[in-house]
Amino acid sequence: MKKTSILFLALAAIFLFSAGYISRDYVSRDTEKLNKALNQPQKRSNSVEDQSPIKIGWVGPLTGDVAYLGQDSVKSAQLAVEEVNTAGGVNGRSLELIIEDGKCSLKDGALAVNKLINIDNVPVILGGQCSGELLAMAPIAEEKKVVLISGCSSAPTVTNAGDYTFRTYPSDAFRGVFTADYLANTIGKKKVALLADLGDWGQGNKNSFSGRFQKLNGQIVISEDFAQESRDFRTSIAKIKNSDAEAVLFYGYTEASLAFLKQAEELGLNVPLIGGDTWGDAEIHKNSFAEGIRYPDIVTNFSSAWKKKMEERGIPFSICTPKNYDNAKIVAEIMNRVGFDSEKIKNELYKVKDYPGVNGVITIDKNGDLASAEYDMLIVKNGKAEVENE
Incomplete structure (x- = not known):
């Protein structure tokens, strides 16, 4: 044996x-x-x-x-x-x-x-x-x-x-379009800084958003990629502060997001901060520096x-x-x-x-994807995420 x-x-x-x-x-x-x-x-x-x-x-x-x-x-x-x-x-x-x-x-x-x-x-x-x-x-x-x-x-x-x-979670092709429409049309921000994780998820979000945002006459004034293990965003934040960016879009997982948000508060970055679905993590919400952050999430009716x-x-x-x-x-x-x-x-x-x-x-489509998705923009208030009412 x-x-x-x-x-x-x-x-x-x-x-x-x-x-x-x-x-x-x-x-x-x-x-x-x-x-x-x-x-x-x-x-x-x-x-x-x-x-x-x-x-x-x-x-x-x-x-x-x-x-x-x-x-x-x-x-x-x-x-x-x-x-x-x-x-x-x-x-x-x-x-x-x-x-x-x-x-x-x-x-x-x-x-x-x-x-x-x-x-x-x-x-x-x-x-x-x-x-x-x-x-x-x-x-x-x-x-x-x-x-x-x-x-x-x-x-x-x-x-x-x-x-x-197959997947039953929606493609970021949906989320990117929603986020671009929200920035350009709902809150009227046409100049954004975009920071994205180098992995498939981060780059997929970045590309989906960018294509739609530019069609809406939006400008990406700063675009930077970072490794998943990155924890120091001070140089990027300084560049954003010295630019004419009206909002920041950040696609990173929890640990990178925590570092970015903490440093953004410390350095006085005072523009709307919008993330991806990873910003739905309660570990992010419980921190004071997460107050006011926004992220798109699937419309839910549990x-x-x-x-x-x-x-x-x-x-x-x-x-x-x-x-x-x-x-x-x-x-x-x-x-x-x-x-x-x-x-x-x-x-x-x-x-x-x-x-x-x-x-x-x-419903699963011919590509094995979830056929459709609807989103709300959520905002964190007092440690809890709620649907934003604009």
Whole structure:
């Protein structure tokens, strides 16, 4: 048994390395993780006759800058899976959610999807949650014909990620247009400074906004990109103060946003500050320097029953919890109809129309995207976000 286990581990590592999914140093660094995974029971049958639990995957950031997003989302997905199992499971079989930390990282997303596909033999993965994470997973899942369905990825480039990649969270193509219209038409700001994270999410927001804003005769007087781990924005803030920018648009994750907002207050930056959906994090709102910040958010009308369940479990209503819950339920319903074959599941996902989600109707379009979205502009007052009334 030991020789067989060692041989299997070696073959798995060679496969992942030769396929280009992990680098030489990555194979070395994650041998322990792969060894642990490889010692789990392998290749469970997905046939209807088998009564063992049916595994589905989940990938998202559980550590790092955006950990809150994944930690909240996975709890919501777990709640949905628990409810499915309590109601009798899927075709008489329980669901088992296999959770992987994608760390909002391309490398970790690729490692996670390989493990879930090649070791756990899942037909469906809920995730990734971050856009870059999902885009790293997509070509691997496409080749292996495994379904990905994200409840949080928003970069416009996800639209063309592949036939097996879906999302129920709206593309930033919608959000960028809304934000541009708000700045130019609602509050009459035609000159803005734009700071954006270098990743797929930040650049997707930047490009979507810029295209629309310029069509509205808006000017981007300063445009700068920054790495996700950046924490010093003083030079950029000084440039903005010395420019004729009438507002600032900042696309960054929580830790970078906290640093920017704190430094903006310290340096006396006194123009409207507008962010992306990441500014919906309560960790930002609770700070005095967040008073008056604005960000666009999906129009929500939470199901009272779902809201009560979430409150009872102490699960926060963060930006990605609703769709992660919905996605688990959608997948379970489809499996009840067509079984566990990933191609059949994929085909059924393209037919999803007017599904009653916990915070709105879900229709999936021909590209695997959420077909439409509506937004409100929210403003933070006294540590709480509320819909702004202009």
